[in-house]
Amino acid sequence: MARRAVLDSATMLRRDMRHMLRFPLMTVSGIAFPCLMLLLFTYVFGAAIGGGGLGGYVNYIVPGILMMAIGGGGAATAININEDMSEGVIARLRTMAIPRIAVLAGQVAGSLIRTAASLVLVVGVALLVGFRPSASFLDWLAFSGLALLVIFAVSWMCAAFGLVAKTVAGANSASLLFQFGPFVSSAFVSPDAMSKGIRWFAEYQPFTPIIDTFRALLTGTPLGTTWIAAVAWSVGLSLVGILWSRAAFLRLPSR
Numbered sequence: 001m002a003r004r005a006v007l008d009s010a011t012m013l014r015r016d017m018r019h020m021l022r023f024p025l026m027t028v029s030g031i032a033f034p035c036l037m038l039l040l041f042t043y044v045f046g047a048a049i050g051g052g053g054l055g056g057y058v059n060y061i062v063p064g065i066l067m068m069a070i071g072g073g074g075a076a077t078a079i080n081i082n083e084d085m086s087e088g089v090i091a092r093l094r095t096m097a098i099p100r101i102a103v104l105a106g107q108v109a110g111s112l113i114r115t116a117a118s119l120v121l122v123v124g125v126a127l128l129v130g131f132r133p134s135a136s137f138l139d140w141l142a143f144s145g146l147a148l149l150v151i152f153a154v155s156w157m158c159a160a161f162g163l164v165a166k167t168v169a170g171a172n173s174a175s176l177l178f179q180f181g182p183f184v185s186s187a188f189v190s191p192d193a194m195s196k197g198i199r200w201f202a203e204y205q206p207f208t209p210i211i212d213t214f215r216a217l218l219t220g221t222p223l224g225t226t227w228i229a230a231v232a233w234s235v236g237l238s239l240v241g242i243l244w245s246r247a248a249f250l251r252l253p254s255r
Contacts, residue, residue, distance in 0.1 A: 031118045033179070034069040035125045038062070041188060042129050058130045062123070063214035064187025067207060069122050070151050071178030073115030074158035077107055081162030082171035085252070104159050104245050111155035112148065119147060134220040143217040146227070149234045150210055154178050156241025163248035182207045186215075206233035 041061050081104070123131070135143065158175045165171035184198065185191075185207035191199045202208055209229035216223040 031069070031072075031121055033072055034065045034118075034122050037068060038065045038122070038126060038129065041065075058126065059132060059219045060215070061188055062126045062131050063211045063218060064182050064185065064207075065126070066119055066122060066147070066214060067150075067182045067185075067187060067211050068179055069118050070115055070147070070154050071175070071181070073111055073118060073151060074154040074178050075172055075175035076114065077111040077155050078158040078162035078165070078171040078175040079168055081107055081159055082165050082168045085163070086168065104156075104249060108152070108155045108159060111158075112151050115151045115155070116148065133218045135218050139217045143214060146210070146213060146217070146230060146234070149231065149238070153234045153237035153241060156245055157237055158241075160241050160244040160248055163245060163252070181205070182211065185211055187211050206230075206237065209233060 038061070042058055158171075158178070161174035162171045165174055182188075185202050185205065187207065191202040191208065194202055209226045210233065212221075212226045213223065213230040215221050216226065
């Protein structure tokens with residue numbers, strides 16, 4: 001049974017990759033948005049927010065931009081799944097002898113590949129505008145592992161959004177949480193510079209520990225115990241996303 005689920009998931013992954021090659025605009029826009037945010041905050045707001053030192057500010061904001069790129073990848077997953085629902089693809093798959101988890105696992109695997117590739121491109125653009133990481137090989141390895149875990153969590157949450165949303169626009173709107181949520185975190189300014197209520201929220205939501213851990217691994221800032229919260233949030237969101245997606249998939253009406 002497990003082998004069959006893996007094989008069927010691989011089949012769904014191939015379908016997702018072919019869909020991406022046939023309609024590349026969504027992938028391109030998912031990469032372009034964080035790159036535009038990087039350029040905007042570096043060259044338009046950087047001198048004001050960063051205290052006049054663009055070099056240090058670029059190093060500060062890149063981890064937050066990477067989190068936004070992960071959110072963009074999740075949005076594509078939500079939209080793809082909702083489109084499959086509206087076009088009757090998932091309804092047809094539900095009538096076939098395919099493990100239920102494989103239908104969604106293939107989409108999530110595709111999201112992992114697309115989003116990981118987008119992170120590489122965003123880092124490349126960041127290097128061109130002055131990003132200078134001080135990470136060692138082990139730091140890069142740890143960053144890659146955490147990034148994949150975060151992508152996995154966001155992809156499953158967005159898969160659930162895609163299943164429960166009534167329209168493609170609704171699926172996209174729900175997934176904006178992961179694209180714009182980093183604005184109320186440590187992505188662009190320290191929570192210490194925020195007003196009291198917003199600072200409390202910024203410190204105790206999932207984006208801040210994830211971004212702070214990215215920043216510590218890439219730029220050598222103190223890691224402390226933030227990585228524990230980052231991993232815990234990622235694992236928790238993964239479990240919620242998987243269980244929610246499975247329950248929503250099983251509740252879909254047969255057509």
